[in-house]
Amino acid sequence: MFVNERRSVSQPCTTTDMSHVMSTQPRRSLFAYIFAKAQFYCVVFVLIPFIFVFQVTVVYPELVKKLKAGIAKQIFHICLISFCFINVVGNLVYSIMMDSTLKRPAFGEGTYCEECRMVRPVRSWHCMQCNVCIMKRDHHCSFLSRCIGLYNQRYFVLFLGHVMLSMIYATYYNYYFVTMKFKDGWALSAFRIINPLLRFVIPEPMGSKDVYLFFLFMNIALIFWSGGLFYWHFKNVVMGVTSYEARFPELKDASRWKQNLLNVFGTKWYLAIIWPMCKSPLPEDAKYV
Ligand SMILES: [Zn+2]
Ligand SMILES: [Zn+2]
Numbered sequence: 001m002f003v004n005e006r007r008s009v010s011q012p013c014t015t016t017d018m019s020h021v022m023s024t025q026p027r028r029s030l031f032a033y034i035f036a037k038a039q040f041y042c043v044v045f046v047l048i049p050f051i052f053v054f055q056v057t058v059v060y061p062e063l064v065k066k067l068k069a070g071i072a073k074q075i076f077h078i079c080l081i082s083f084c085f086i087n088v089v090g091n092l093v094y095s096i097m098m099d100s101t102l103k104r105p106a107f108g109e110g111t112y113c114e115e116c117r118m119v120r121p122v123r124s125w126h127c128m129q130c131n132v133c134i135m136k137r138d139h140h141c142s143f144l145s146r147c148i149g150l151y152n153q154r155y156f157v158l159f160l161g162h163v164m165l166s167m168i169y170a171t172y173y174n175y176y177f178v179t180m181k182f183k184d185g186w187a188l189s190a191f192r193i194i195n196p197l198l199r200f201v202i203p204e205p206m207g208s209k210d211v212y213l214f215f216l217f218m219n220i221a222l223i224f225w226s227g228g229l230f231y232w233h234f235k236n237v238v239m240g241v242t243s244y245e246a247r248f249p250e251l252k253d254a255s256r257w258k259q260n261l262l263n264v265f266g267t268k269w270y271l272a273i274i275w276p277m278c279k280s281p282l283p284e285d286a287k288y289v
Pocket of ligand 1: 126127132
């Protein structure tokens with residue numbers, strides 16, 4: 001079976017020449033490359049800061065005024081908003097910065113990569129988009145325009161988890177904000193957002209209220225998007241498998257869940273889950289796999 005081959009194929013290391021690795025380049029067209037990078041920079045430097053500024057400067061002050069929140073409550077929510085922002089952006093940026101590219105041939109067991117012309121560890125695979133071998137390759141993320149592997153899986157999974165928590169929190173107070181704006185109910189606006197053609201039969205012009213409602217819908221959609229992905233990836237982490245290996249039930253091992261979690265989140269996992277900038281070294285047996 002292919003997966004058994006994958007875990008057992010052994011081939012001695014025959015070369016330490018790095019020149020072929022250095023010369024590999026992404027195969028995609030220039031347009032696809034620029035589009036992928038632009039998508040990432042738009043999200044990190046435009047969309048997320050815009051949402052953050054909108055929530056802090058428009059939604060938050062109105063809610064404080066309306067609900068007559070005390071100073072302690074205000075400080076609590078400012079800390080919570082900052083915590084969400086730091087963890088979402090921090091984990092996203094580190095997912096990009098941490099490089100899981102295979103830099104040198106495997107010294108022990110491995111499979112031979114025809115493209116890179118070197119022996120790679122058993123769980124490392126060649127990515128056709130990145131055109132390099134990735135250590136403990138999980139999958140190629142089109143959104144990040146890069147592979148998720150040994151060194152950035154921690155940040156990727158935590159990014160999804162923090163987006164989910166942040167969106168649950170944002171939905172909670174945006175719901176109050178929207179109901180405050182739509183004193184006579186927001187059902188008609190909701191219909192118009194779902195089906196823009198209804199604008200011709202519902203005469204009320206689109207205003208800023210519709211934009212607020214659109215944000216609320218986006219929050220809810222992002223809960224499902226990030227929550228679904230987080231569930232899938234976290235389950236694989238607990239089972240000790242990559243996205244590819246998850247197809248093979250015999251490779252899943254829930255009994256080693258503690259070690260499996262350490263292999264992704266590192267020995268300082270308790271800090272990693274709340275502070276993306278902290279270093280959390282991976283155990284030795286997580287490497288070279
Ligand atoms: Zn390769
Ligand atoms: Zn890739």
